[in-house]
Amino acid sequence: GQSLEQPSEVTAVEGAIVQINCTYQTSGFYGLSWYQQHDGGAPTFLSYNALDGLEETGRFSSFLSRSDSYGYLLLQELQMKDSASYFCAVRTSNTGGFKTIFGAGTRLFVKA
């Protein structure tokens, strides 16, 4: 089957750096994405990795290792507004077509 594993909760202090890991088991891997969702809001796209390595977008960076079926989201200079749920998502392609599978999400609590 296809599955993604990420921690359910992470707590960090304002100004710190936090890493949210994601491991996946899928066939037809196409790429790994990350989304942020605040309570009561819709998920918003953060980043995407199709190839191994690090992608940086401002305070957020995302890493992928296809050989290890592993990726992570790195948040630097944490702010209170970063308190939200973060989802990793795998884009897959197989005989049935394309689909995106999401992890269960990591709840990030940023403390003052």
Next chain:
Amino acid sequence: KAGVTQTPRYLIKTRGQQVTLSCSPISGHRSVSWYQQTPGQGLQFLFEYFSETQRNKGNFPGRFSGRQFSNSRSEMNVSTLELGDSALYLCASSLPEQGAVEQYFGPGTRLTVT
């Protein structure tokens, strides 16, 4: 540019009834995906449509169906509602050239089945 819109935003139905949810994608986006979100379960993939064709379907019973129109608007239908169908239903649109990598989500429809 207007974002993804979903109607209705809230819905209360009784077991056994059916419901139709609507999604209007961002102008120019031809790919639409649907997800069910429940607490602790993340987003569960329902279906993905492109140019009126269903590209893939998640592991949901046949009571869940959908379609896409020529203007890219999409609807999903759930028949014979069960209590467990209570959830937030999210629709997302994307540019197919991106392989639906970057998805833009609507605010969702909160369905409560009593």
